[in-house]
Amino acid sequence: MAPAVFSHGDLRLYLLSLLNEAPQHGYGIIQALTDRTGGTYTPSAGTIYPRLAKLEEEGLVTKTVEGRTTIYAITDAGRAELESRSADLEGIEEGLSDSVRLIATEVRQSVKEAMRSLRADLATAAQEERRAAKKQPRAEGLGDERVTSRENLQRADAAINAFRAQVRTDLRTHVARGGLLEASVVTGLERALDDAAHEITRALAAARP
Structure with a gap:
């Protein structure tokens, strides 16, 4: 239709x-x-x-x-x-522009929601690690903690790569289909990534012995 x-x-x-x-x-x-x-x-x-x-x-x-x-x-x-019918054609073209702007807004919102979810997951993981570290004597659990840290590093790498692949796919598909990619969308993405980086830094600092 x-x-x-x-x-x-x-x-x-x-x-x-x-x-x-x-x-x-x-x-x-x-x-x-x-x-x-x-x-x-x-x-x-x-x-x-x-x-x-x-x-x-x-x-x-x-x-x-x-x-x-x-x-x-x-x-x-x-x-x-x-x-x-030039006036009718102008109205049609305005409608098409509105449709493309709506898609750009949806892409921007999708990026923001994905970044909020990533920050929440990282914060939760950091809290769980701190609680686990407090419950286990450091001398006895040092080896296990290092194994767990390596496993969590792999999880973090996988989450980052999955997010990167998804956002790249969404953006490239949008542009390939003729959609407009506004500077505000990219700026919002940059800010969200910067916020996530700061959140990770704070979480790592809080988890240091």
């Missing part, structure tokens, strides 16, 4: 807008729609091609077969319709 920005007739008009930029084949049009909606809308061939056929029937679009590829281009009549 098309997102709310493509109400009745909007997709038809936006197809003309895309073809007004440059002639395009069907897959290219589908990819352009995916990119410009920040990945929120990927139409099927069954959605796009019938609309292109209708536009051709109305004389607003022509098609040229080049080998196995069919290239669609806007006609003068199509440009005239675009010009007559």
Whole structure:
């Protein structure tokens, strides 16, 4: 289903807008729609091609077969319709911009929540280590503590690597789909990572004998 920005007739008009930029084949049009909606809308061939056929029937679009590829281009009549509905097209583009901004906000919130969770896990682990150290005589448990420390180091490495991989995947996927990555998102990530680093430093300092 098309997102709310493509109400009745909007997709038809936006197809003309895309073809007004440059002639395009069907897959290219589908990819352009995916990119410009920040990945929120990927139409099927069954959605796009019938609309292109209708536009051709109305004389607003022509098609040229080049080998196995069919290239669609806007006609003068199509440009005239675009010009007559410029206000409608502007409203559609504003809706698409709102959709992309919403995705950027969701990415920023996801990063913040992930960092809060990581800081909480680290703080809990540090508290548990301090409680365990107090219950066990140091002379008797020194060897076990070192083994446990190495195991916890591996856990920490795994948590950091998993977080890094997840955030990188989310950000790269978002940008690859045409989404905007605002400077405020990166700044928020940098601050959250800095806060987490300080939290780890404080926890390690408190755990020193």
